[in-house]
Every structure is written in structure tokens, then in C-alpha cells.
Amino acid sequence: MDDHIHIQRTWHLTHPDGSTVDIDLWTDGYTVRVEGGDGEDGDRGQRDVDELIAKYLAAGYQRARDYTVNDPEPEPEDTPEPDADEPADRPECCPECGSAIEYQAEHADHGRSGPAWLCLGCRWGEWISR
Ligand SMILES: [Zn+2]
Incomplete structure (x- = not known):
């Protein structure tokens, strides 16, 4: 070790x-x-x-x-830890405003919860159906 x-x-x-x-x-x-x-x-x-x-x-x-000895750890905001079960078809960027997209494994909104893509800029979101 x-x-x-x-x-x-x-x-x-x-x-x-x-x-x-x-x-x-x-x-x-x-x-x-x-x-x-x-x-x-x-x-x-x-x-x-x-x-x-x-x-x-x-x-x-x-x-x-x-x-x-080792490379510095990347800044967390630059390379977020990919979620283990994040779907592969992550959108490049928000279709509404072009900001970065975030994966939410348990997003809750309007009585519904589940995995979703969320825009970090305009809060555009899209449920991910499996
Ligand atoms: Zn957006």
C-alpha cells in the first residue's frame, strides 16, 4: 500500500x-x-x-x-465525481441556456422523484426514464 x-x-x-x-x-x-x-x-x-x-x-x-509525488486533486467543481449509476447519455449542456448539466439520482419535484438531469444555470430539468 x-x-x-x-x-x-x-x-x-x-x-x-x-x-x-x-x-x-x-x-x-x-x-x-x-x-x-x-x-x-x-x-x-x-x-x-x-x-x-x-x-x-x-x-x-x-x-x-x-x-x-502526486498530481493535485482536481477542483471538485471542475470535474464532479461521476455518479456510479449515472446514465451514459448525459446532455452536453442545457438546451435552454447552454449551462452545465448536473445528474440528480433522487430529484424530487411536483410530487415526483427519481433520476433527472438538472441545469445549473436556468434550472431546466428533464426526468430520466429507465
Ligand atoms: Zn439552462
Whole structure:
């Protein structure tokens, strides 16, 4: 099992006395974990990484290397998790206004409920019959 799957990028710093600091930025884009050093973690992403690196450089560390471990997680709004049982014939866009279409597994409207396509713009909707 790969326990680095959640790490997006690692910065490796070394001190002349032999100690090392690893700063990991997680794929969520904000969690920062520090191994070594004073172990101070962060939750402000790149901003914390930059501050931590500056702090350890000031303490005599040197940047040895940094490398990408995993690609960052895509922004949720860019690529919504496809619903497992979403029908394949998803409309490209709303026929009314051209906005993105969303799949609703259990849409309820006017006393009816079930799977439906919903427009994120004008709220156009279409029931999906199976
Ligand atoms: Zn629409």
C-alpha cells in the first residue's frame, strides 16, 4: 500500500549537522505536514510551505530537493465525481441556456422523484426514464 498517495509535493531540507526536514503538501492543496524540525504542521497550503521553508533556511537548513509525488486533486467543481449509476447519455449542456448539466439520482419535484438531469444555470430539468 502506498501511504504517500495523499502527498502532492515534498520539499526536502538538510542541515549541516545531519538533521533533515521533509515538508509535505497534501493533494488537498492545504494540508501541510512536517517531518523533522520542530514538527510544526500547517493547513494553509503553499503559503505555509513557503513560510516553513523560509523558517528552516533561516535556521541553517538548505534546500536539498523538492519533487512532485502526486498530481493535485482536481477542483471538485471542475470535474464532479461521476455518479456510479449515472446514465451514459448525459446532455452536453442545457438546451435552454447552454449551462452545465448536473445528474440528480433522487430529484424530487411536483410530487415526483427519481433520476433527472438538472441545469445549473436556468434550472431546466428533464426526468430520466429507465
Ligand atoms: Zn439552462
